[in-house]
Amino acid sequence: MKSVTMEDVARAAGVSRALVSLAYRNAPGVNAKTRERIFQAGRDLNYQPNRIAASLASKSQNSIGVFLSDLHNDLFADIFDGLREGFGESAKQLILAIGSIDGQRDTAALDTLVQSRVDLVVAAGLLLPDAALSGYAAVTPMVSTARIAPGTDNVYANNLTGAALATNHLIELGHRRIAFLANPQSDGYRERGTGYRTAMQTSGLEPWIIASSYARTQAAVDIGEALRSSQRPTAVFAHNDQSALGVLDAAAHYGIHVPSQLSVVGYDNSSSSLVPGMALSTVDIHARELGLRSAQAALARLEDPSAPLQSISIEPSLLVRGTSARSEDARNT
DSSP states (O other), X not given: OOOOOHHHHHHHHTSOHHHHHHXXXXXXXXOHHHHHHHHHHHHHHTOOOOHHHXXXXXXXXXXEEEEESOTTSHHHHHHHHHHHHHHTTSOOEEEEEEOOTTSTTHHHHHHHHHHTTOSEEEEESOOSOHHHHHHHHHHSOEEEESSOOTTSEEEEEOHHHHHHXXXXXXXXTTOOOEEEEXXXXXXXXXXXXXXXXXXXXXXXXXXXXXXXOSOHHHHHHHHHHHHHSTTOOSEEEESSHHHHHHHHHHHHHTTOOTTTTOEEEOSBOOGGGSOTTSOOBEEXXXXXXXXXXXXXXXXXXXXXXXXXXXXXXXXXXXXXXXXXXXOHHHHTO
């Protein structure tokens, strides 16, 4: 089926193509009666205007690119909900690009947004190195969400505090062999590991760091050797909820009961942390608020492009649920 073009609408309305373009861009130069005639012709023909092209032609600050790292992690859905709430009735066109769990698609996704000539990018969960990210920010204004990045407005949770909350919670429950299932250590994503190590060392405990990825299935594999050990950890702090769910999967596979034999704490308070029958103890980074504040930062940047860069920190909170309990040693003393 042939798509309806702007020329088709112009013929139906008895006006020029240029006038149709002005009408759909809400630009001056079209009186109300003619504009309505054009819109009626468009409705009759089921014309779908190209909003991106209209934004490019008008050169108005009307389009915002949104980068989300991973649609399989509902943390980013929660952030996006906050973004939509924050933009509200501002009539901004949101153009979405998706990365990948390993960061391999981040460059292509950002290139798509920049080539679309969006006025600003809100990026949640970028895994690019700081140097590469700075290059993009020099071309297109950027709000970095859930990561501190150079040359951008930053809206983030205080991960040093969040990691300390999780680790100290387990220490206070009497755990001494506490493993940290760590995310890949890259620019912008080292604070949770730092917060864990500091809390352990402050309490005179030896950090136990197990390298992993962002994927639930890989987390289950990576924690396996530790859970099979004769001196297995009595508690695991996982760098995000998806990894914590992988720990729960591995514990079930090896017949280790949670939380009486193994406590598990995740991070993010994503929707998936509410596991049926066993809600996950986790650190709430207030993802929806991150999205809301990021939208506000984006609107402020568009309003005043020359304003100083913003750094907006949100304090996380600990949610104690069903996967953390006093250690066996503490219960027996």
